Amino acid sequence: MPGRLHDSLKARLEIHGASVWGVADLDPLRRAKETGDALPEHLCRKYDRAVVMGVRLQDDVLEQIDDRPTPLYFHHYRQANFFLDRVAFDIARLLQDAGHSALAIPATQIISREPMRGYACHRLLGWAAGLGWWGRNNLLVHPAYGSRVRYVSVLTNAPLEAGRPLTxxxxxxxECVSVCPAGxxxxxxxxxxxxxxxxxxxxFARMRFVGQHICGVCVKACRGKGPGGRP
Ligand code: SF4
Ligand code: SF4
Incomplete structure (x- = not known):
């Protein structure tokens, strides 16, 4: 049964065109004090796993960024989030239809400004799923795609085999150290x-045609080791 469910997820995510995905075991994260607000206990108490899915950002949009976000990047960022939210909606539906609890966490929805955070930290869940390592830029770094990936997660109690953090x-x-406009x-x-x-x-959020807390400079800098990336 767990194998069949994994295969169903894989097939559905291929149809959606997700670039990467993995499964995180929530138990070690729940017990680690340092995860704190990144994985709120009240949300995650009933779930054992998170299915974490990512979509590659498009290189030609990122290449137009110099030291600040562009209107084009703002649009692209929103489209990536719409895409991810639709994928998460459907994956939560698939898991629910298979008889499991499933909660889609929005790709980007700020619920606190101090500290700034959403319902759960996709970077942390992606790290736990083995999708990448924690980079100098405080983002997840996928081995092939660097930080040029956005993520979304579905919390679930489905008995899925979990990945492990990369070493x-x-x-x-x-590459990202000298380009950061904030130092x-x-x-x-x-x-x-x-x-x-x-x-x-x-x-940046006060910039005309941007209006959101985005930057893109260190995302652009972090290409990963894939085609066109660092060796
Ligand atoms: S750390 Fe990244 S997102 Fe933050 S200001 Fe620097 S380049 Fe921009
Ligand atoms: S650009 Fe280089 S140093 Fe910066 S996060 Fe990516 S891999 Fe790490």
């Missing part, structure tokens, strides 16, 4: 300056 790291790469990225990922990044996003 890869940014290694010698420092928020440092050689140690632990030194990432959340406040400086947020202040810059607040500034």
């Amino acid at each position: 890869d790291t940014c290694g010698e790469c420092v 928020a990225i440092h050689t140690s990922a632990k030194d990432f300056d959340v406040a400086a990044c947020k202040a810059k996003l607040d500034e």
Whole structure:
């Protein structure tokens, strides 16, 4: 039965055109104190797994970014989120129809400004599912696509086999460090300056034709090792 469900998920996600996906075990995350607001207990108490799905952002949109978001990137960001929300809606429906609890977490929906967060952190869930490592830019870095991927998640109690976090790291790469317009990225990922990044996003959100807390500069910088990426 778990194998059949996995195959059904795989087939449905291929139809949708998801670029990457994986399954996270929520138990170690629930027990880790440092996950805190990133995985609220009141939401995740009843679920054992998260199905995490990602879509690649389009290189030609990102290539137009210099040191700030563009109106084109804003539109692209919204389209990626619409796409992901539709995929998550359908996957939650598939899991529910198979007799399991399933809760689709919106791709982007801010429910708190201080600290800034949504219902759950897709980056954290993607990391737990083994989709990438935690980068110097405070984003998930997929081995092939870098940070040029957006994610969405469905929490579930379906008995799916979970992945494991990757052991890869940014290694010698420092591509994103010097380009950050806020100076928020440092050689140690632990030194990432959340406040400086947020202040810059607040500034960008006031830009005409943007109006949202987006940037795209360190997303563009992080290409991964796939075609056109770093070696
Ligand atoms: S989102 Fe922008 S401001 Fe924040 S770390 Fe990335 S490049 Fe810097
Ligand atoms: S650009 Fe390089 S240093 Fe920055 S997050 Fe990506 S892999 Fe890590």
